Amino acid sequence: MAGAVSDDEHFRYVLRHADDNLVIAQRYGEWISRGPELEEDIALANIGLDHLGQARSLLTHAGELEGAGRTEDDLAMFRTEREFENLTLVEQPNGDFAATVARGFLFDTYQLGLWEALSSSADPTLAGIARKAHKEARYHHRHSTRWVIRLGDGTEESRRRMQAGLDRLWPLTAEMFTSDHVDQAMVERGIGVDPSSLHLEWSQAVEDVIDEATLEIPTEPASQTGGRSGRHSEHLGHLVAEMQWLQRSMPGLRW
């Protein structure tokens, strides 16, 4: 029985990181044809595509770990909102371009540390995915960082919007560094990383960029959690509905 329990934790650990990527990929997809300029439209689509690719690898791996025959499609399309364990941050609506940049920046900085740590995971498949994703995350991070600085140290209007984006999302960042029994079990087995161990480096990196952008570090305490246990903001249900409706209406449809 103990074996089954720890395998479930392994499954959930891989799944929650898959969900982060799947959900943010869906959000980036919403930008297609709505970007502020052609190059950004393409950039956001490409970043979304990277996250989608990472999600697919992780979902496939999660399905194998679960051993119940579920494929990446089954896991993406036939779970309910409460079964998603992504961070509350990634499901937040795109808002204006500055809000999307803020969300990407906070998340990309987190993923840089996460993928680096998971590159030496005792789970060789997870380590392989992490090493690949880490290279991609460097490009995402560079992109979002440049925009934070450009908008923050830009016009009065761009600065106001960039600050507003950071202020609104800041309370959701605590969740990235909060651990639960799944994380703890994975740390014990050398498969996962202790989320709190990523916090210091993240804070320094984020604060350096905020300084350079002449912005203010948000003052509202970061406290909100729940995504990792399936308790989401009201936004995820709508996202999942749009993502899944075709497969829910016509299960197994391929084209």
Next chain:
Amino acid sequence: MVTAIDAWAQMVKSEPTVEDAWRALEGVVDPEIPVLTIGDLGILRDVRLFGTRLNVDITPTYSGCPAMETIRSDIGQALADAGFEEVTVRTVLDEAWTTDWISERGRRRLHEYGIAPPSLTSTSKPVRCPQCAADHVRVVSEFGSTACKALMVCEVCREPFDHFKVL
């Protein structure tokens, strides 16, 4: 008259070898950059024959590269044409692809095609315009027409061009 030994030689000859597989795979190109074979691109990692079954390992350039599906089916087709009946194409993620695996020939062909090739990760040579060879160039966007390319413009001849990003 066909002797038994002729028939045997014929049979042996018709059994495709692993070298035949490599030759057939020389004809498989990246659908988005058709001047690069998958060998030149460095995504063809291994080819092994187990009896009559051929295993081909490939690795994606980027996790979400949409060309992978086409490449997989092109590999299957090329190997079927070369006489292989059982082919398994596996996607391996470890070790992660790097642009360092693009061959010398691949780099030359990219340049001739108008795409600035990536420098080696260990060096950081300046990007040169593939049209006029000037190194006075500017990044327009880190994310170009495909995941693996950035969009740049030459400040000397003013031509926009793609740069194969260093990864």
